[in-house]
Structures are given as structure tokens and as C-alpha cells.
Amino acid sequence: MKAKKGRLRPVLLCGCCILAVIAGLVVVWPVVFRRLATPQFVEGLRSSKQIKLALDGFAIDYRGQYPNRETLAELSADPLPLEYSSDFFRQLILAQETQLEAIFHIRGSEFCRRSRPGYNREVRSEPDPFEILGPGENGWSYF
Secondary structure, eight states: OOOOTTOHHHHHHHHHHHHHHHHHHHHHHHHHHHHHTOHHHHHHHHHHHHHHHHHHHHHHHTTTOOSOHHHHHHHOSSOOOOSSHHHHHHHHHHTTSOOBSGGGOOTTOTTSOSSOOOOBTTTOSSOOTTTTTOTTSOOOOOO
């Protein structure tokens, strides 16, 4: 039997196209994956999960309420300001839902200082509410 003429060229063309697509994926995939797996991205993802868990724990302890003016009155006798996000997140540390300020710091953010916050609940016995989450130590928003 004779082979049909003209079939070899389309088969080779399809094979070359498939190889080109695979080669493109091999080149592009590591770049995309490396971008998603940067330490900053992973650290931010972990911090967001810890903040969410702290907020949920706070809501369980305070009758379903997230940090607000009413819960602040229960936590501190000192008149603390409630103007910025840090002021609301401060309640999570006062309520002992989290012990570290570091989860609120976002490395590389224009809103945060370069150095990480130094407050650690395990080191200090009684926290000073005015020292918790000072200016430049919180990169998250709360509204």
C-alpha cells in the first residue's frame, strides 16, 4: 500500500507546536512559582492566618464582638485612643489572644519600620498598653 502524500508535514508541525508549548511552560512555570513562594509572601500569609485566629478567639471571648470601643472599656482602665488600626489590634494583645507584635509587621511595607516590633508578651510580665503596637509597627488595616 502506498502512503498518502502530504501527511508528514502537518504531523511534524503539530509535534513542533506541542514541543514549543511544553518548552514555554518549562521556562515560565518556575518564574511564576518562585514569585508566589517568596519569603515575604509566605510570611504575610502566615501572619494573616494568625491575625484571623486571634480575631476569632477575641470574638468568642467577648460575646461575638470584634475589637471596638465597648471591648476596650472591659480590657483597660486607661483611656486609650481608638483612632488607628493599631489601637484596635492592641486589644488582641491585651486580651491575650496573641503574644507577639511581630505578626502585625509587614516586611517591605511602606507603612512599617524596617525593624520588627520588639514587644513580646512572654518576656514582659505586665504589658504597658501605650507601648503595644506603636507607630510604624502595624502594616494591617482594621475597619
